[in-house]
Amino acid sequence: MADEEVKTYTGHCLCREVNFIARGLSDIWYCHCTQCQHMTGHCVAAAGARRADFSYEGNVRWSPVSAGTRSGHCASCSSYLFWDQIDRATISILAGNLDDTAGLVLKGHIFVAEKKDYFEISDGLPQYEKWPPEGTRQEG
Ligand SMILES: [Zn+2]
Numbered sequence: 001m002a003d004e005e006v007k008t009y010t011g012h013c014l015c016r017e018v019n020f021i022a023r024g025l026s027d028i029w030y031c032h033c034t035q036c037q038h039m040t041g042h043c044v045a046a047a048g049a050r051r052a053d054f055s056y057e058g059n060v061r062w063s064p065v066s067a068g069t070r071s072g073h074c075a076s077c078s079s080y081l082f083w084d085q086i087d088r089a090t091i092s093i094l095a096g097n098l099d100d101t102a103g104l105v106l107k108g109h110i111f112v113a114e115k116k117d118y119f120e121i122s123d124g125l126p127q128y129e130k131w132p133p134e135g136t137r138q139e140g
């Protein structure tokens, strides 16, 4: 296959106790869901990594978010690193923790139906009430 074309991405938490690596990432989506609002105070920008192509080292504290989902935070500095829906093929990597995002593109906004009214989305990217249609998301 085209293994040599797959870029490896690295990242870390604020205090650098947690380091992660992902071989290939999907593009980045903004998520405006209620969960993300509470977890971050605003919205999330995240890319997806296939589970088999993703690993981390360091002490990650996993917290249940809702049935079947959990969030991963550095146990020392609390950086919000990962969001994991157990039955999905990919795990979400919060983009702010990546070292180098070259090659990643912002694809659009999801869960816009839950967005608060204090700001407008004006970047012209596609907006979806919930998940985008199948095939719009690139799973790595
Ligand atoms: Zn940390």
Ligand SMILES: [Zn+2]
Pocket (backbone or CB within 6 Å): 031, 032, 033, 034, 035, 036, 037, 044, 111
């Ligand atoms: Zn969300």
